[in-house]
Amino acid sequence: MLGATSRRCWPADWWIGCEILTMGRIIRLHADDHLDIAELLPWYVTGRLETVELARVEAHLAGCAECRADVLFQRQLGAEIAALPTDIDQGWRSLRRRIEQESRPFGLIGSGLAWIRRSFGRVGRRAPGLGWALASVLVLAMSGAALVSTDRRPAYHALGATQPSPVGNVIVMFRPDTVEKSMRDMMTADRVRLVDGPTAAGAYILQAPADRRETILRKWRARSDILLAQPIDGPAP
C-alpha cells in the first residue's frame, strides 16, 4: 500500500544504501552490507554470533565509526535494562500449593478457589463488589459440597450410643508442612474440636464454638499456616 510506504535515506556514513519502510518491514534497495551488519550488532554485543557472522561484523567495524559508536550505545543500553525485584519464595509456595491441590483426587476446593480467584478477580476489578459476591456464593456452595462429601454418617445409631457425633461447622486446610503440635495448639487455644479428617483433600472438619466461630475464622485466615478456613453450615448465629 503506497500510503503506508515511505522512503528514507540516512547520511552516507550511517546508511550506505537506502531502504523502504513498508508496514514495518525493511526492504533493501541495494546490497547493503552496512545494514546487514547493523542488524547483527545487538548479538555481537551480547556475544551470541556464530563464527562466520562474528568475522563479518569485526571486519566491518574496523572501518565503520558509526557502527562502533552503535556498539558502545548498545553495550550500555543492554547493561542498563534494569533487573526486576522478584519474590521467589512466595512464588514457589504459591505454585507448590497449586500442584498439591491439583494432584489430589478431592482437589475440588483448592483448585476451585484458585479458579474463583482468577476468574472473579477480573470481574471484581471491573465491578467492585460483584466479583466478591459471586465468589462468596460459589465458596459457600463448594463448602456445602465438602460437608456432604465428608460428613456422611449412617442415619441410625447403635442402641448403646448416648449422644450423636459432634457436627462440624468449619472446614480448614493447613499448609502441608504444618506440624501436628502447631495444629493442636491452635485448636486448644480456641477450644476447637476435631470432627473429621483429614479428607482426601487434606482438609479437616472442625467444630468451633458457635458464638466465636467468625472470630476464630478471621484469626485463622490471617495465619500463614492456614490455606483455607471456611464455615460449612451457613452463617454464624
Add this chain to the structure above:
Amino acid sequence: MAPGQGYADDSTNVIASSVADNDVRLLTRIAAGELSAFEALYRAYHPRLTRFLINLLRRPHLVDEALNDTLMVVWKRPQSYNGASKVSTWIFAIAYRKALKAMARRDEPLEDTYADQRISPDVDPEQDLERRQMQAILLSAMNQLSADHRAVLDLTYFHDADYREIAEIMGCPVGTVKTRMYHARRHLKEMLAGRLVDWL
C-alpha cells in the same frame, strides 16, 4: 569495548553449556515426578521468566498467572520437550504463548505498574537523582514499544538469546526478529538522545 570483542568469551560459553546440560537433567527428573527437581528448575527460571513476562504483560496479576501456567506445563508435560532446542528456549516459548493468551484476555489499558520498582534501588545516593531520571526515560521509552519489540529487547540484552532462539520462542522468521530489534533500538536511541553515554 574494543571493536571485535563481544561480551561472551570461552568461559562464558562453557558456563552456558553447563547450565543447558543441567536443565536437561532437571527435566529428566521432573519427568520422573521429582518435585525437588521441579523446585530447582523453578528457582532457576522464576527471576528470568518474571522479568520476561513483566516486560510483555505489564500487569503483576497477569504475570503471576502466566508464569505459573508456564511452569505448570513444564511440570505436567516435560515429555513435550523434544530436545531440538535448549530447554530455556522451550520454556520461554511456552511463556511467550501464555503471555499472548493473557494479553488476549486483557481488556485494560497498558500501564507499567512495576515501573517505580524497576528503577534500581541500590544506586549511590549521590548519583541517585540523575540515574533515576535516566532510568525513568528508558522505561518510558520501552513502554512506547509494542510487547513484541520489548520481548526482543529483553531476550537479547537480558536473557542472552541469539536471534535464532528468539525466532523460535516467538514463532516468527529470523528476519522479523532483526527488524523488530532494529526498530526498537532506533526508537530507544531517539528517546535517549545521546544521554546514555554520559549516564554511565
